[in-house]
Amino acid sequence: MSFIPASVQSLVDQFARFPGIGKKTAQRLAFFVLKSNREDAALLAHAIMEVKTKILFCSVCGGITETDPCGICSDPKRNQNLICIVEEPADIFTFERANTFTGVYHVLGGVLSPLDGIGPDDLNIDRLLGRVKEGMEVILATNPSVEGDTTALYLGKLLKEKGVIVSRLARGLPVGGALEYTDDATLTRALEGRTTL
Amino acid sequence: MSFIPASVQSLVDQFARFPGIGKKTAQRLAFFVLKSNREDAALLAHAIMEVKTKILFCSVCGGITETDPCGICSDPKRNQNLICIVEEPADIFTFERANTFTGVYHVLGGVLSPLDGIGPDDLNIDRLLGRVKEGMEVILATNPSVEGDTTALYLGKLLKEKGVIVSRLARGLPVGGALEYTDDATLTRALEGRTTL
Numbered sequence: 001m002s003f004i005p006a007s008v009q010s011l012v013d014q015f016a017r018f019p020g021i022g023k024k025t026a027q028r029l030a031f032f033v034l035k036s037n038r039e040d041a042a043l044l045a046h047a048i049m050e051v052k053t054k055i056l057f058c059s060v061c062g063g064i065t066e067t068d069p070c071g072i073c074s075d076p077k078r079n080q081n082l083i084c085i086v087e088e089p090a091d092i093f094t095f096e097r098a099n100t101f102t103g104v105y106h107v108l109g110g111v112l113s114p115l116d117g118i119g120p121d122d123l124n125i126d127r128l129l130g131r132v133k134e135g136m137e138v139i140l141a142t143n144p145s146v147e148g149d150t151t152a153l154y155l156g157k158l159l160k161e162k163g164v165i166v167s168r169l170a171r172g173l174p175v176g177g178a179l180e181y182t183d184d185a186t187l188t189r190a191l192e193g194r195t196t197l
Numbered sequence: 198m199s200f201i202p203a204s205v206q207s208l209v210d211q212f213a214r215f216p217g218i219g220k221k222t223a224q225r226l227a228f229f230v231l232k233s234n235r236e237d238a239a240l241l242a243h244a245i246m247e248v249k250t251k252i253l254f255c256s257v258c259g260g261i262t263e264t265d266p267c268g269i270c271s272d273p274k275r276n277q278n279l280i281c282i283v284e285e286p287a288d289i290f291t292f293e294r295a296n297t298f299t300g301v302y303h304v305l306g307g308v309l310s311p312l313d314g315i316g317p318d319d320l321n322i323d324r325l326l327g328r329v330k331e332g333m334e335v336i337l338a339t340n341p342s343v344e345g346d347t348t349a350l351y352l353g354k355l356l357k358e359k360g361v362i363v364s365r366l367a368r369g370l371p372v373g374g375a376l377e378y379t380d381d382a383t384l385t386r387a388l389e390g391r392t393t394l
Contacts, residue, residue, distance in 0.1 A: 003293040011244040045242035096200040
């Protein structure tokens with residue numbers, strides 16, 4: 001589209017690379033930058049570069065942090081014998097937001113996905129096996145997807161061999177959801193996992 | 198949320214300022230930057246700053262451009278006696294994408310909106326009145342909203358006094374839309390503006 005100035009088109013292309021951002025949304029974002037004042041644009045550009053400069057991966061859990069080890073791994077109040085295994089660093093923040101988990105985390109950096117060529121060697125598994133000791137508890141909190149379940153099964157087997165207590169997050173009706181709109185797979189799991197009152 | 202590193206939170210906050218981007222989407226965007234390599238992040242930051250440096254407003258039409266006057270205003274093949282009036286620079290690209298308009302544009306930079314304190318003096322109207330001459334044709338292409346209609350009515354009156362032929366974009370069923378899902382106001386307009394076969 002030659003009628004869009006090159007620098008604007010270039011910014012639209014950059015935004016369109018983001019997940020879930022289509023061509024029209026990218027254009028809307030680019031025009032917002034265009035309309036915002038120079039200081040605000042500079043703040044955004046600065047924040048982008050600062051994230052790349054300051055953020056590192058925790059050498060213990062693989063989560064993102066500005067200090068190594070991260071604030072959670074180095075917190076003496078957290079239960080170091082309870083490890084929650086998640087796919088991505090962002091998943092840690094989901095747990096922390098809920099403010100109900102008192103253990104520590106371990107980030108896999110993905111899930112097993114043979115179709116995408118991702119095997120056990122591509123995940124942060126060696127370091128996990130180095131962390132766990134007999135009698136510890138591990139919660140497998142990979143996503144409730146085919147790949148997440150496969151990865152959980154694989155890890156569960158490895159971890160049980162090491163004498164670790166392994167669990168997986170419960171499946172069932174989401175709180176606040178409506179029974180009417182629940183899909184078959186979730187309803188089946190909710191029935192299977194019914195709890196006695 | 199103290200568990201998110203400050204630099205990441207700062208980037209999330211920056212993204213959340215964009216229109217239509219909520220807190221969760223902003224977090225997803227920030228994590229995408231975090232996961233992308235340093236070069237890609239630098240490209241994005243550079244594109245943001247470049248837009249603010251290179252883009253200026255065309256002194257004739259008020260559209261965005263890297264050269265003044267813009268490519269459309271300075272194109273000898275465009276009909277300079279046919280002016281399409283739009284609210285925002287982005288609207289020009291919508292017309293150009295459709296590739297059906299052969300005249301030139303004029304950007305108002307907004308619409309009349311007394312509730313927001315935007316009156317005629319806040320819009321790019323003086324320069325419009327300086328551009329039009331008797332016998333020229335002007336198409337009012339403000340949005341089909343209350344403010345857009347009010348602005349079109351206001352401008353139409355001013356322009357007719359100058360002996361300009363004034364028209365407004367047609368209202369009716371959107372092409373590809375379904376009659377079943379058409380709202381009452383659109384259907385009324387479609388009936389009023391019916392065309393003989």
